[in-house]
Amino acid sequence: MYKATIGLEIHFESKTNSKMFCSCPNEENNSLEEKPNINACPVCAGHPGTLPVINKEAINKIIKTGLALNCKIAEHTKFDRKNYFYPDLPKGYQISQFDMPICFGGYLDVPLDDGSIKRVRITRIHMEEDTAKSYHTKDGTTLIDFNRSSVPLMELVTEPDIHTGEEAKRFAQEIQLILKYLDVSNADMEKGQMRCEVNISVNTEDDDELGTKVEIKNLNSFKTVEKSIEYETKRQIEALENKEKIIQETRGWDDNKELTFSQRSKEDAHEYRYFPEPDLPPLSISSEKIEAILSSLPELPNQKRDRYKNEYNLDHKTIEFFVRKVEVGIFFEKAVSELISWYKESNQIKEIADEKYFEIIKLCTNYITTDLQSILKSDPELKGIEDVFVFLNKKISPENFGEFICLIANKKITSKIAKTVLLEMYSKGKDPTQIIEDEGLSPITDDSELEKIIITVLEKNPKPVEDYKAGKQNSFAFLIGQIMSVSKGKANPQKAAELLKKVLEK
Ligand SMILES: [Zn+2]
Incomplete structure (x- = not known):
């Protein structure tokens, strides 16, 4: 028997007044079509010589999130540079966290639809900045909008505790719900405020070692999280049965064809050449601060x-x-x-x-x-x-x-x-x-009033009365219906049935 082992990486934008390392506003709707590049400054546009400053509100919100997810909070932490090139990242690096995430070692108990509980351990939640956004126009030009550049972003990584698409979907939904309860993120997947990535490998149930890990990116709804896992599990099992080798790679999801496709071979962490961010001081988080945030948590x-x-x-x-x-x-x-x-x-x-x-x-x-x-x-x-x-x-x-x-x-x-x-x-x-x-919608409480209605109904419906007396039970229900209708629904049906029987037996 084959078994899929799944871990999730979920990114979500933090709902703060300003961006992660500068004072530009962090606005929810910052699409290019409306007003591109209005929330940008030399810091978040990556000009050389500018200096970042840590956003306290974003740090408070990630601590809040970590505590709600039963994580430990680091007393000492730091930021690191993740180096890579992409047009939407003009600095040539993203400020992120490598070996000392703010939150680690947590878990979430997820209620499944059948009423059972699935516990998923949370490896870490770290703080980083979002990138700018590229827009590819029809004529082949690429435009860059910096409104999103350096918006505070949290990345949550789970242990490989998930085994089905449904569990993964429910976990992601539950995370979204908690983020909303905490008011730390709007976490709208359609708006890209929450993004899911799936790590999945397949092995046989008696195999101690996990299979080759494949990553699926660009999943923009809970349904695609579930479907892509179901598809990928099937694809990998078929490959293993045909004695084919699974390649460690990143795959995308095609929503129209409902399948995953190969994008590129996966890079390892050392290729990002992480090193401590020299422009930011290490960060200490006091136990008083953690206590204060813990006691302010809403009901989850x-x-x-x-x-x-x-x-x-x-x-x-x-x-x-x-x-x-x-x-x-x-x-x-x-x-x-x-x-x-x-x-x-x-x-x-x-x-x-x-x-x-x-x-x-x-x-x-x-x-x-x-x-x-x-x-x-x-x-x-x-x-x-x-x-x-x-x-x-x-x-x-x-x-x-x-x-x-x-x-x-x-x-x-x-x-x-x-x-x-x-x-x-x-x-x-x-x-x-x-x-x-x-x-005048009060029910009829007076029996004599109700009896009057019953007598009127009987006089108007001699045939059903005859039928009833001949043993047709259906006629009784018909007469009750007539009484309810004449009383405009104000008769009590039980009371009406009682009285009707009495009158008919007279
Ligand atoms: Zn800025």
């Missing part, structure tokens, strides 16, 4: 998962939904806290009984993930927007939503009327109690 996705499980008893799928769509999770929590105090007040109880508590929470999550989602998705104004939930707060406040769930839980509205009320809340922004009052 895995902590939130545990809390959602313990506090709300949510299932795996719902937890993932709320953890990955951060705004919806916040909306849910606000709605629940509103809902619980409303529930206690309206039922005049001090503590809410356990079973009832989880029942109400479940009702709340169900309405968010089904009814609310379908309302948002069918709003023509939100057409084409992928994350429709971003617009939730603007349309319905969590307080009103909590109140709405409480009205259902307290049987102040039927589930049929609930749909109408929710739609009204969404389109008019009103609170649900007001809507029910204004439009």
Whole structure:
């Protein structure tokens, strides 16, 4: 049996006010088409004789990232020059870190879709600068834009703990989520703020030594990370079965043909001739600073998962939904806290009984993930927007939503009327109690009123009544449907069934 062994290298741009070694602004949207070379100075354009200065904010953010990923933080560290030539690197070297990365020895527990946990060890995260950007025009000219040059860049390297495309994809997604929780990077893969590279080798399961390592570059989505690994695993296994030699090389990914292709043979680290950056002093990081950053960390996705499980008893799928769509999770929590105090007040109880508590929470999550989602998705104004939930707060406040769930839980509205009320809340922004009052949507609680409706329905439908009496059960359901319709959804279906039976038996 063959086995793939995979390590990832992930680059992500840090979200800082200024660039890594100069005071130029670090702006998110700096495409050539709009305003090329507006954020550039002699330092980040690589003029000889200029001196870099370390960006403190970028250092704080990489420490924050390292701590969130269970890394150790170096007390003493330094920057190194990585020497190579490329037109987008006019200095002839990139300032990076070689043997003393700021963060090292960490790990991340990644929840997989089947509910299991995959631990991936993190070798290191180091700090470096991004390069400028080359644009190749149709007439064969290459233009260089320095807006991106020297933007702070973190590089994360994992141990070869990953074995499938799915694990790699989930790991990268989880890293992106953590970066967003930490607010250290926007990590948008389409914008190139996060870039993944895959190292992959294949060997037989009883082989102690790893196979020849192949690197796949230019993966610009999570899907391509997964697909390229699946393709490459298959390609290498086939080659080994045919007794072909795997070449150590860098391969690219062709998104249209969905395959990897050879780009160049891989260079080794010594070819970059790394040496300590003489223009920057070594860096010391105090334990006080590390402590301070550690205590300022926000709640992380895995902590939130545990809390959602313990506090709300949510299932795996719902937890993932709320953890990955951060705004919806916040909306849910606000709605629940509103809902619980409303529930206690309206039922005049001090503590809410356990079973009832989880029942109400479940009702709340169900309405968010089904009814609310379908309302948002069918709003023509939100057409084409992928994350429709971003617009939730603007349309319905969590307080009103909590109140709405409480009205259902307290049987102040039927589930049929609930749909109408929710739609009204969404389109008019009103609170649900007001809507029910204004439009007379309270359920029918008076039995004699309901009985009147039933008698009208029976008079209008003599045939189904006859059929029912002849033993046709379907006719009963039809009559209930008629009662619900005549009452405009305000009848309680169970109550209606009870009374209908009584009347029919008379
Ligand atoms: Zn600059």
